[in-house]
Amino acid sequence: MRTAFTDLVGVPRPIAGFNRSPGVVAAVTNAGGLGVLAASAYTPEELDAQLTWIEDQVGGKPYGVDLLVPEKFLDVVFSHRISLVASALGTPPPSLVSRGHAAGVVVAALVGQARHAQRQIEAGVDLLIAQGTEAGGHTGTIATMVLTPEIVDIAGGRPVLAAGGIASGRQMAAALALGAAGVWCGSVWLASAEDVAIQAIKDKFLRAASSDTLRSPTRTGKPARQLRSAWHDEWDRPDAPEPLPMPLQPMLVDAAWQRIDQAAAHGHEGALRLESFYIGQVVGSFRQIRPAAEITRQMVADCEQRIAELAGLLPVT
DSSP states (O other), X not given: OXXXXXXXXXXXXXXXXXXXXXXXXXXXXXXXXXXXXXXXXXXXXXXXXXXXXXXXXHTTOOEEEEESSHHHHHHHHTTSOOSEEEEOSSSOOHHHHHHHHHTTOEEEEEESSHHHHHHHHHXXXXXXXXXXXXXXXXOOSXXXXXXXXXXXXXXXXXOEEEESSOOSHHHHHHHHHTTOSEEEEOGGGGGBTTOOSOHHHHHHHHHOOGXXXXXXXXXXXXXXXXEOOHHHHHHTSTTOOOOOOTTHXXXXXXXXXXXXXXXXXXXXXXXXXXXXXXXXXXXXXXXXXXOHHXXXXXXXXXXXXXXXXXXXXSOOX
């Protein structure tokens, strides 16, 4: 499949796989997509080591990095052979855009509203990622079906990727029908063998319905979609305090989450009730844990099949 996105980043399949696990990133890239590493979980030194490992696995194929705090990591990411750098939250600093363009690296940005996209265009980004409210993590309130064509219409010829609620070939085909040049997927890789999430949370994902997520500021200080658990029930109590704004809320709760993860990994009943992670509404479609490369290839194959089926609906002339 060839689109403006595949031409821009040099991959054969119009799918970007965003994940914190280097194994997922390498697998998606080696399966023909663009693996994108979430840098927020790492120190600069750790990120350098992870990018080196990815490059050893992909043999020169394109991959990217997603930055939550760009200034902290610019020197590290531009010392590697990245093909794309994404600004995950807000308008990228001018130094990110200028260094990216000077190095021939595609600069991308996630947007949840048209006004966000306009600011990103003015900042000089090359690729817009229209992230609907269905997505996991920090997200707005506009659905992908509405947001994607709106962003395509104002993108000024820049490729747009659809994100949020995309974990199958049918959903990928729908994104292309909306005018997107490809898809940016995050949640689907949480059901991959390579993802580093502990088995306890993966088991909760497999049992969850699409209605079992919520947008909550109780982990980061900004609304982020995640799997609902006893953690959120406690914060929803009438006597619970209001979450602090970012970055204060993570400073308050991160140590607690480390203890929850550790205890849940050892089967502690209370920790298992509290355990959660950022994930989109497509969690309700998870049925099994599969290799990331298999997920990538299956999504693309099913997308191509659905497009062919849709073409068959047209009258023969």
